[in-house]
Amino acid sequence: MNIILASTSTLFGGEYLAYLKEELIQLYKEIDEIIFVPFARPGGISHDDYTQKVRLFFETINIKVKGLHEFVDKTEALNNAKGYFTGGGNTFLLVKTLHEENLMTVLKQNIENGKPYLGCSAGSNIGGQNMKTTNDMPIVYPSSFECMALVPFNINPHYLDPNPELKHNGETRETRIKEFLTQNDIKVVGLREGNWIRKIGDAITVEGSELTRIFEKGNEPYEIEAGTKL
């Protein structure tokens, strides 16, 4: 396998995907075209507009982009593609659409056969075992929460430390993930913005500029450094 699952597409004050540019040149070095999966639609953006935004970035590294929504036969399009990118937005909408069109398994099989994959945020959530550690609002009802299981754990993208100054009684991210672990026995990787999971073959590491927080059932959460194997 040859995949990147990133916490976010965009760092604070940065341009879209800019912080990942060198990594993406490596990820896609043997291909010149990818299919973009726009179904998560951040802020309700149209499939076309979202694909155009992605296309503008990928022009800078000489990779052509086709939107998956442009194809009548999406299964065939995925099977014929050279590589993939799934962008962020609403994970419920993304997973519902992929399951409705029976595309989750098709995408998974192609990636497991070695085609390069980039996921950001919601696109990283679907690389995990299931979407039960997304931060998103359940604006639609998917037929299942199961995902591609490209890695043997779940991802919590945009991981955020508790803010001791906040006079607000909503649950912290850590509390939410601990609630997940009362109902599930799956490791959760709390990926802070700036970090990503890199899987090459069977080797999985965490990369990026920040520490990464790991949550496991029955253990206290702990931090790992960039380069650590998972």
Add this chain to the structure above:
Amino acid sequence: MNIILASTSTLFGGEYLAYLKEELIQLYKEIDEIIFVPFARPGGISHDDYTQKVRLFFETINIKVKGLHEFVDKTEALNNAKGYFTGGGNTFLLVKTLHEENLMTVLKQNIENGKPYLGCSAGSNIGGQNMKTTNDMPIVYPSSFECMALVPFNINPHYLDPNPELKHNGETRETRIKEFLTQNDIKVVGLREGNWIRKIGDAITVEGSELTRIFEKGNEPYEIEAGTKL
């Protein structure tokens, strides 16, 4: 109907339910016992421990509390009860449990027949049309997102304004609710902590110390004051 749907159980620096005490004396003035629905389990707390926490508060206003989990026949228990309180925690876990045991409809019918109901946070979400505007993590998969529809809109509890100082790329609450409105045509009441919905008969008002933010499909969000009819 005679219900309160509150944003939160606890204000910053306050005691459990303390800010609602006078309202709850009024809500429950004709009864001396309620059933508590503990299924949302905040932080994974046990049903017994959660019920005990609730019991301690309600002793101060001379109302006895029984936990719904204590009954073998929960439908009969709800039908025999004089009033109800559903506490906060994880809305997915709450809704899954209520649907699994076919209790959502039983609770709804009893409340529509006039028995008093208090919901806080997740317990308020289930008073809305569906749970698609919860803030919670989808740690379990409910058989449906449909809720009791005690009011003709959805509630977003713990509503939080965007923080312009936050260097974080996760979606704001407002962005999430706007994404909901791209997929659904249901009014959303953004209930800040300190506020609650009060329904007496057919009259619905918003109450509390803060303004309340209303989101509707096709309109810009707007603010309403305490006392406004909904």
